[in-house]
Amino acid sequence: MAGGVIWYVIDSRAAGQWLGGGSTVGLVCGIVAGAIIAFEMLLWPRKALRRLRLFPTKYWLAAHLWLGLASFPLAVVHSGFHLGGYLPATFMTVFSLTIFSGVYGWIVQNVLPKWLLRNLPAETIYSQIDHVAGLATDDAKRLLIASCGQRRTAIEQVQLDMEDMDMSLTQTIVIGAVRQAGKGRTSGRTLQTKQAHDSRDDRDRLWTAYDNIEQFLLHGSSITSPVTDRREATIWFNRLRKDCGDPSQDIIDSLEQLCDQRRQFDTQRVVHKWLHAWLPLHIGLSISVSILLVVHVWTALKYW
Incomplete structure (x- = not known):
């Protein structure tokens, strides 16, 4: 040339x-x-x-x-x-x-x-985003059931098998979480063991909070939710922490992590379009x- x-x-x-x-x-x-x-x-x-x-x-x-x-x-x-x-x-x-x-x-x-x-440490396979989001929603639901029991009213309750129905309020459960290993060199969605504390006193507040974030966990930013924006989500979860007792703080932390994971999935979708469009x-x-x-x-x- x-x-x-x-x-x-x-x-x-x-x-x-x-x-x-x-x-x-x-x-x-x-x-x-x-x-x-x-x-x-x-x-x-x-x-x-x-x-x-x-x-x-x-x-x-x-x-x-x-x-x-x-x-x-x-x-x-x-x-x-x-x-x-x-x-x-x-x-x-x-x-x-x-x-x-x-x-x-x-x-x-x-x-x-x-x-x-x-x-985006929570990055997953692009075609599996919806599936992983569904697993995150199941994790949140299982954590609430284990910590504070079923809703006070069981309208349109998801059918659970007998093992889930009989879960103790103090048992240890395993949920998906964003974790890093090897000094941050490896990251992604891994399994995390959680001790389910007795949070029955905050049952109504926690289930109401779950109702507010469930559709966001499933569908992401296409749904209007108080946790769509990161800053607004931080304020919303801090307010929820103040309204709940100490045994519920770990549950709220887990819900906040799952919402952050969902926001990362939304960002991944946008970046994926930039990569291939x-x-x-x-x-x-x-x-x-x-x-x-x-x-x-x-x-x-x-x-x-």
Whole structure:
């Protein structure tokens, strides 16, 4: 790429003007840029034939990235630094958008996964978010039943098996929780043993609090809830702590942790869209560039 640009500058200075695509150097740069674009599109069949192990994927992607970047200045040199007619202008516009979308994808694919690992310790498999959220809701319900018993009124009560119905108010239960191990190097949803203290005095308050957060635990930020926003949730849980006795404090802490986990799931969903939403656009633009390139070559040969 650098050699082509230097060659172009030398010949243009000798000619006293910026040379176009019809010059020797412009034609060579255009051919090389077109060949690179053709190579870039080979990534598509490469993925379809990945079982053949034609070349390590990381090297193929590195070549895809750096050769793609190198093709852009070669295309600019080939154009002679002007867009020309409608077809060349359209091609360069779409080609620029393709390069931009590819660079954007490369940045987010390198930055966001590290950000997720560092800031969302509760991150789970994307397709399992709803399932894990359901488990968190079950955890909260089991903790309340074990600590303060069933509701005073059992309208639309979820059917529990006999073991759950007979749980002691002082038993130890296991729930999911966000925990870290190895000095913070490994994090995620793990199992945590909780001692269920007798919180029957706060039964009504705790079950009312559960009613306020249940739909949020299941559906996240799409539901209006006092715990949707982190700051508002902190205020809400602090108020709940003041209204409840000491035996209920651990239960409230667990409910707050489950709500924080749900907020992390919502953030993960947003970041997941940022990670992958660019790809269909990049593929569509790449296909458009390939079609426009074929038309450009055919037109150039026809009127040369």
